[in-house]
Amino acid sequence: MNFLRNFGIAIDALLANKLRSALTMLGIIIGVGSVVALLSIGNGVQQSISRQITNIGTNLVTVVPGQVRITAGPPTSQGIRTATQVKPLTDADANAIRERVPNLLGVAPELTVNNVTVAFQREKILITARGVTLDYNRVRNLEIAQGRWFDQADDERASRVAILGSDAADALFGGLNPIGQTIRVGNAPFTVIGVTVPVGAGFAGNPDTSVFMPLQTAYRTISNARTASGARRVSVIYISALSSEDIPRVERAVAQVMRQQHAIREGAEDDFTVLTQQQFLSIADSITGILTLFLGAIAGISLLVGGIGIMNIMLVSVTERTKEIGLRKAVGAKKRTILMQFLVETITLSLIGGAFGILLGVGAALLVGATGIIATTVTLESIALAVTFSFAVGLFFGLYPANRAASLQPIEAVRYE
Amino acid sequence: MSELVNVYPSTSPEPQRDDPPIIEATNLTKVYKMGETEVHALRGVSLRVWKGEMISVIGQSGSGKSTLLAILGALDVPTSGSYKLDGREVASMNDDQLAEIRNQRIGFVFQKFNLLARNTALANVALPLAYAGLSDREAKRRAAEMLAVVGLGDRLHHLPNQLSGGQQQRVAIARALVNQPSIILADEPTGNLDSVTGKEIMALFHTLHRERGITLIIVTHDPNIAAQSERIIRLKDGLIEYAAQEVQTA
Numbered sequence: 039m040n041f042l043r044n045f046g047i048a049i050d051a052l053l054a055n056k057l058r059s060a061l062t063m064l065g066i067i068i069g070v071g072s073v074v075a076l077l078s079i080g081n082g083v084q085q086s087i088s089r090q091i092t093n094i095g096t097n098l099v100t101v102v103p104g105q106v107r108i109t110a111g112p113p114t115s116q117g118i119r120t121a122t123q124v125k126p127l128t129d130a131d132a133n134a135i136r137e138r139v140p141n142l143l144g145v146a147p148e149l150t151v152n153n154v155t156v157a158f159q160r161e162k163i164l165i166t167a168r169g170v171t172l173d174y175n176r177v178r179n180l181e182i183a184q185g186r187w188f189d190q191a192d193d194e195r196a197s198r199v200a201i202l203g204s205d206a207a208d209a210l211f212g213g214l215n216p217i218g219q220t221i222r223v224g225n226a227p228f229t230v231i232g233v234t235v236p237v238g239a240g241f242a243g244n245p246d247t248s249v250f251m252p253l254q255t256a257y258r259t260i261s262n263a264r265t266a267s268g269a270r271r272v273s274v275i276y277i278s279a280l281s282s283e284d285i286p287r288v289e290r291a292v293a294q295v296m297r298q299q300h301a302i303r304e305g306a307e308d309d310f311t312v313l314t315q316q317q318f319l320s321i322a323d324s325i326t327g328i329l330t331l332f333l334g335a336i337a338g339i340s341l342l343v344g345g346i347g348i349m350n351i352m353l354v355s356v357t358e359r360t361k362e363i364g365l366r367k368a369v370g371a372k373k374r375t376i377l378m379q380f381l382v383e384t385i386t387l388s389l390i391g392g393a394f395g396i397l398l399g400v401g402a403a404l405l406v407g408a409t410g411i412i413a414t415t416v417t418l419e420s421i422a423l424a425v426t427f428s429f430a431v432g433l434f435f436g437l438y439p440a441n442r443a444a445s446l447q448p449i450e451a452v453r454y455e
Numbered sequence: 456m457s458e459l460v461n462v463y464p465s466t467s468p469e470p471q472r473d474d475p476p477i478i479e480a481t482n483l484t485k486v487y488k489m490g491e492t493e494v495h496a497l498r499g500v501s502l503r504v505w506k507g508e509m510i511s512v513i514g515q516s517g518s519g520k521s522t523l524l525a526i527l528g529a530l531d532v533p534t535s536g537s538y539k540l541d542g543r544e545v546a547s548m549n550d551d552q553l554a555e556i557r558n559q560r561i562g563f564v565f566q567k568f569n570l571l572a573r574n575t576a577l578a579n580v581a582l583p584l585a586y587a588g589l590s591d592r593e594a595k596r597r598a599a600e601m602l603a604v605v606g607l608g609d610r611l612h613h614l615p616n617q618l619s620g621g622q623q624q625r626v627a628i629a630r631a632l633v634n635q636p637s638i639i640l641a642d643e644p645t646g647n648l649d650s651v652t653g654k655e656i657m658a659l660f661h662t663l664h665r666e667r668g669i670t671l672i673i674v675t676h677d678p679n680i681a682a683q684s685e686r687i688i689r690l691k692d693g694l695i696e697y698a699a700q701e702v703q704t705a
């Protein structure tokens with residue numbers, strides 16, 4: 039008996055009891071469907087987080103003050119900062135990096151001031167003001183949707199020019215063209231010269247809800263930010279390496295410069311932290327990996343229930359078909375032939391169920407994705423996993439009923455009524 | 456009422472032959488355990504059958520006829536005793552060997568036909584060939600031939616429920632014959648048929664016996680059928696009954 043013949047017998051047996059076969063399959067359909075759908079959510083979240091991390095800039099190395107141990111989130115929000123060791127970063131640090139670390143795409147310090155009132159006529163919003171340098175837009179991958187980024191002259195003269203994040207521009211101006219309009223940032227009047235392309239919330243704040251201005255302007259208007267020694271403080275320094283391969287070198291070189299800048303003795307701990315995107319990415323990946331695994335496991339349980347359903351029905355089927363099985367054995371079917379027949383039947387059942395389940399899962403993933411609440415990504419791996427799972431379920435839960443059938447004696451053909 | 460003598464014919468003597476018997480059963484017993492109680496269906500049956508014989512097995516209901524036939528057909532195993540088929544001990548065979556015996560050496564015909572309801576006459580007859588490993592094409596070809604032999608050459612693609620009882624039994628006989636076994640065992644093959652159809656089926660058995668030299672063992676209730684065979688084995692309470700103890704007269 040070859041496989042094809044067994045397959046024919048299996049299809050025939052399944053068609054003989056269409057409703058029952060369909061109901062049995064339903065368990066597998068739902069199981070496989072939820073595996074595919076939930077994995078797609080896990081993968082979607084993973085990808086959107088990775089995207090957010092990459093969004094903060096290209097080949098980015100970030101220096102933040104204090105010792106930051108990244109545990110489960112971005113350094114600026116959830117990292118643990120050891121208060122005693124905080125020594126502020128200054129624009130002198132940024133300049134030192136720019137001068138002493140060769141081959142960089144850019145060095146962009148930022149002075150961050152949260153909860154600044156920005157007003158246009160009677161419209162008022164509370165957003166984050168960021169005093170930044172010329173190459174900040176390049177380092178952070180910010181693109182200009184309207185108007186322009188500020189130039190060297192603006193920076194040197196500390197011109198009161200502002201570039202608005204897209205959401206900030208919308209909130210203040212609605213449909214109006216913001217370019218050339220005068221807004222108030224804190225108490226100072228600014229001219230809007232540009233609006234950035236929306237990028238969404240990332241791991242280093244949300245540019246869309248920010249107002250950018252030249253660093254020198256920020257020192258004069260919203261925060262003079264001097265350290266005890268009189269230097270100009272910055273909140274964070276972004277450094278862009280030329281390539282991702284170069285990041286480890288840049289990371290080391292920056293750390294060295296910073297230690298010299300902060301006069302840290304040999305053996306003493308850093309009072310700053312150099313972070314790379316790779317670190318964020320690997321942490322985020324491990325978190326979302328756990329999430330995906332967890333979701334997959336939940337879905338796996340429903341697949342297990344579906345498998346038990348198959349086994350249950352197959353056991354009933356074996357009992358009902360005692361006479362048929364006995365007859366097959368009476369005319370010469372071997373034990374393993376009957377075993378194969380029933381195994382092929384359960385595997386066919388679960389594979390067909392699996393196929394419908396994949397359709398259901400992909401449909402559900404698309405539907406969830408379309409709502410825009412959670413990103414979903416159906417990967418080839420998750421479909422392969424679903425197929426493997428449904429095959430395994432068919433095999434595993436089919437083995438016992440099939441073995442029961444194969445062990446029936448041919449005499450049952452005569453005896454069973 | 457002299458005919459009544461024939462209603463209870465007794466066991467015939469063995470034929471005097473020099474060739475070895477194809478079936479040699481010695482002291483077969485079969486005990487069914489039903490919870491606490493034991494049913495002794497066979498209590499020591501010894502039996503030899505030679506090639507080309509046509510034998511009727513008779514006896515009252517419950518006397519062990521079906522049990523004996525199932526053991527001879529390798530559908531069941533005896534509790535004790537020896538059963539040699541072509542000189543080979545069947546009782547000690549493994550599952551696969553038994554399957555091969557059932558497939559190749561013995562054709563079994565059941566009272567209730569036992570056709571697969573969802574398969575055509577052709578597919579039903581082809582089944583033993585499929586299990587013998589023949590290609591689908593060859594199996595179908597031979598099955599069609601065999602259906603022609605039993606007179607159903609024009610019913611190949613009918614399903615069992617589209618056939619009369621007699622026709623269904625013909626399909627079953629074709630299935631029993633298709634692997635060209637040397638022995639056909641039939642357990643009350645006319646039991647589910649009306650008398651006319653039953654006669655036709657018996658005529659078919661006679662033809663097969665005569666023209667193909669097939670060894671036939673038929674369990675029957677019908678004294679007329681028994682009377683038509685060359686040899687009678689009469690069972691009573693799980694034993695072969697030799698003396699004509701119950702001859703009735705008017």
Ligand SMILES: Nc1ncnc2c1ncn2[C@@H]1O[C@H](COP(=O)(O)OP(=O)(O)O)[C@@H](O)[C@H]1O
Nearest residue numbers: 487489494496515516517518519520521522523
């Ligand atoms: N599977 C079984 N379990 C228990 N008892 C059985 C079974 N099969 C047959 N018997 C008993 O064995 C005896 C012989 O049965 P059987 O061979 O079917 O007789 P016959 O075919 O001559 O009517 C009967 O008493 C019957 O009830």
Ligand SMILES: [Mg+2]
Nearest residue numbers: 520521522642
């Ligand atoms: Mg019987």
